[in-house]
Ligand SMILES: *[C@@H]1O[C@H](CO)[C@@H](O)[C@H](O)[C@H]1NC(C)=O
């Protein structure tokens with residue numbers, strides 16, 4: 421749903437300009453941080469639970485074996501832990517308060533697993549665990565959404581330095597912890613291209629080479645300690661599927677003689693290929709499961725919107741329809757890769773957790789009303805601050821588990 425690849429396809433010259441503007445903006449940002457560094461030098465007062473851990477043993481809390489992915493959202497009046505004034509890393513389209521979202525209760529919930537308490541994200545503990553290490557997000561803008569949430573949550577301790585290349589990839593360095601966080605943009609995970617045609621919904625028509633690595637990330641991940649891989653919503657776009665260099669079908673392309681196939685056809689194969697690319701990857705791979713969208717009253721391009729203002733109870737909804745199909749396909753490929761002996765791979769199984777948060781999306785508060793954007797009512801990404809901040813609680817828990825596995 422990100423407009424960038426379409427821009428990429430439509431106007432290379434403009435893209436180059438955008439990159440330059442982005443680079444200039446990044447330089448100005450870094451400069452601003454240097455000038456304002458005193459503002460960040462001493463983090464604001466913290467509650468006792470946020471104190472730096474005294475020793476490594478504090479990393480363990482006795483709840484490591486709990487199923488953290490089944491639970492409900494409970495009120496957390498303490499949240500949020502940052503605002504759009506204290507954190508500059510919020511992507512503009514997820515800065516819901518800037519665009520006039522009237523309510524803020526959606527920021528004040530935390531995830532409560534049924535069987536235990538999941539500790540809130542402690543930025544000191546997180547940085548303690550990842551000291552000297554590197555983490556990369558690979559996938560689409562929902563992964564980037566989570567990365568920016570983490571930058572904001574860590575901002576109580578430290579802001580990273582932007583060492584990004586002039587592309588859609590990002591590299592952030594936490595100097596005091598020698599921790600690197602990167603983001604590789606690959607919404608389909610496999611090699612893809614853009615066709616000349618804009619496709620039946622006028623949002624671009626893509627070629628997916630389902631068995632071919634997207635080398636823009638597979639060639640760069642060597643040496644990373646952790647990888648968080650995700651994909652999903654781009655598979656609903658108009659795409660033509662290739663295998664063995666031949667067209668095998670498409671997803672709503674309306675081209676003559678090409679069979680229409682479901683999005684899960686490509687989604688499943690894309691993960692299979694991505695996992696094959698990770699066969700020799702030494703680090704830990706966290707596979708972030710499909711994050712459901714919450715369009716109601718229509719599809720994303722046909723007036724659907726997300727206007728709820730509260731989370732839904734786990735007993736009041738079920739995973740169904742395409743969300744269930746995508747989730748199932750992804751988990752089956754995950755298990756198949758594990759079955760083939762892939763080590764160091766875990767499911768970050770957030771689908772059900774995020775299904776319960778129809779209230780956390782930007783909806784129409786991701787842009788000015790008159791602005792022309794691809795995703796007019798955004799019910800895919802998450803407002804920051806917002807529910808995806810709880811993904812950091814999950815991530816920290818999973819990193820603790822890895823630390824314990826040693
Ligand atoms: C932050 O949100 C407020 C509304 O709460 C808005 O007025 C302001 O422009 C936003 N600031 C930034 C830097 O996005």
Ligand SMILES: *[C@@H]1O[C@H](CO)[C@@H](O)[C@H](O)[C@H]1NC(C)=O
Pocket residue numbers: 552553554598
């Ligand atoms: C920083 O971490 C990298 C590994 O990510 C390591 O190779 C390097 O030696 C570390 N540098 C310092 C100053 O500790």
Ligand SMILES: *[C@@H]1O[C@H](CO)[C@@H](O)[C@H](O)[C@H]1NC(C)=O
Pocket residue numbers: 676677
């Ligand atoms: C579609 O397939 C039919 C039957 O094989 C063939 O006659 C026709 O030329 C094809 N059309 C295109 C546009 O390839």
Ligand SMILES: *[C@@H]1O[C@H](CO)[C@@H](O)[C@H](O)[C@H]1NC(C)=O
Pocket residue numbers: 492733734735
């Ligand atoms: C959901 O249903 C189960 C079984 O009926 C019950 O034990 C649990 O308390 C319910 N959870 C909520 C949040 O209502």
